[in-house]
Amino acid sequence: MKRLLAVLLALFLVLPQTVFAENGGGSEKRIALTFDDGPHPETTEKILTLLSHYGIRATFFVIGENIEYFPDAFRKLASSGMEIGNHTYSHPKLSKESEQSLTEELRRCEELILSNGGSAPTLFRPPEGVRNRVVAAVSDREGYRTVYWSLDTLDWTGISSESISDKILRGVKENSIILCHDYIVGGGHTVEALARVIPLLLSEGYTFVTVSELLGDAN
Numbered sequence: 001m002k003r004l005l006a007v008l009l010a011l012f013l014v015l016p017q018t019v020f021a022e023n024g025g026g027s028e029k030r031i032a033l034t035f036d037d038g039p040h041p042e043t044t045e046k047i048l049t050l051l052s053h054y055g056i057r058a059t060f061f062v063i064g065e066n067i068e069y070f071p072d073a074f075r076k077l078a079s080s081g082m083e084i085g086n087h088t089y090s091h092p093k094l095s096k097e098s099e100q101s102l103t104e105e106l107r108r109c110e111e112l113i114l115s116n117g118g119s120a121p122t123l124f125r126p127p128e129g130v131r132n133r134v135v136a137a138v139s140d141r142e143g144y145r146t147v148y149w150s151l152d153t154l155d156w157t158g159i160s161s162e163s164i165s166d167k168i169l170r171g172v173k174e175n176s177i178i179l180c181h182d183y184i185v186g187g188g189h190t191v192e193a194l195a196r197v198i199p200l201l202l203s204e205g206y207t208f209v210t211v212s213e214l215l216g217d218a219n
């Protein structure tokens with residue numbers, strides 16, 4: 001009995017320290033910014049400048065076609081230290097995609113990432129967040145982890161920077177994966193919104209990490 005008590009006491013003393021050591025003191029609230037549909041020759045660079053100003057990392061889910069259109073923008077992204085994920089080659093409607101064509105979409109995007117200075121991607125975000133059997137099967141077979149989001153900024157609809165900021169500030173919580181876009185047809189207000197929101201979130205004790213870091217396999 002005495003031995004059992006001693007073990008329990010030891011656990012009681014050691015456990016909290018272990019937990020705190022793993023999450024950096026127990027006060028860290030980690031969140032991940034993600035950017036879909038790039039690279040874009042202006043917006044991606046503006047976002048990189050903003051992120052590097054605050055010394056934070058994010059995850060970019062790129063489209064293969066846009067790497068072909070804007071290889072310089074992609075190379076800057078690839079050399080920036082940000083995490084890069086696969087968002088298919090041509091952003092097809094996944095509800096109509098066969099396993100074979102989605103496999104080709106993923107491989108073609110991956111080849112473009114690798115041939116333009118990026119590291120082998122491990123994350124796949126399906127266009128429009130489609131969840132179905134084909135997406136799950138192909139992502140798994142190709143060795144990807146499928147990543148969705150928990151907070152949609154709706155920046156892709158063209159809403160104002162104030163509206164985007166409000167969505168983030170009202171919806172954010174520990175472990176949020178925040179969906180933004182660095183390529184919006186017709187333009188968007190994502191950069192202005194983030195310029196306002198990032199310092200606020202930092203002051204509230206949030207730490208920005210990549211999706212892989214948030215999900216637990218840092219790379």
Ligand SMILES: [Zn+2]
Binds near residue numbers: 036087127128
């Ligand atoms: Zn997309």
